[in-house]
Amino acid sequence: MATESGLSVEDGVRELLLLMPRLVGRAKRLPVPAELADLSLAPRHLSLLSYLLFDGPMTITELAGRLKVAPTTTSLMVGDLSRQGLLDRAEDPNDRRRTIVSINDGKRCAVDAWLARGAQAWERALTPLTPAERQLVITTLRAYEQDVAECCAEDS
Structure with a gap:
């Protein structure tokens, strides 16, 4: 039931439970550019590619921190995408033990085109x-x- 200032929590939950599957489904159906169609790209690659596109080259450790996954997981994803020619x-040059990861220059436009629709x-x-409302949405x-x-971790 709506309150004077908007939806009740229950109505908000109902609306979001109906909206989220459509939102995720539509995002998954964003067409992959032809130059990337032969690659084994999954939704998990979107965040990795977004960081590299928006923030530029970075180390495996930096990427792992931003993705909130273990460096070994990030290294495996980077290795796979590197073998496919995407990264x-x-x-x-300052520390030979570290690896800098970037999007391959020949694939940058295709990655940008793929991510641009969602960004737009x-x-x-x-x-x-x-600005405060934007922050509230993100928070x-x-x-x-x-x-x-946390719920998924408890169930496993």
Whole structure:
């Protein structure tokens, strides 16, 4: 039932439970550019590629920290995408033990095109909001993701 200032918690939960599968389903159906179609890309690769596209080259450890996964998991993903020619790995000139990861220059436009549709949709959705409202949306989605992750960890 709606309250004077908006939805009740129960109505909000109902709306989000109906919305989330559609949102995820549509995001998964974003067409992969032809240049990337032969690669074994999964949703988990989107975040990795987004960080490299938006923030530039970084080390495996930096990527792992941003992805909130173990460096070995990140290293496996990077190795797989490197073998497919999507990512480049280079020795850090300042510390030869470290590897710098970047998107292959020949694939950068295709990666940008793939991620641009989602970025444009978020930009259109967030533009009418105030900075505080944008932060609230992001904080809420992070809290939901964290709680679901904790529930999944308890069930395993």
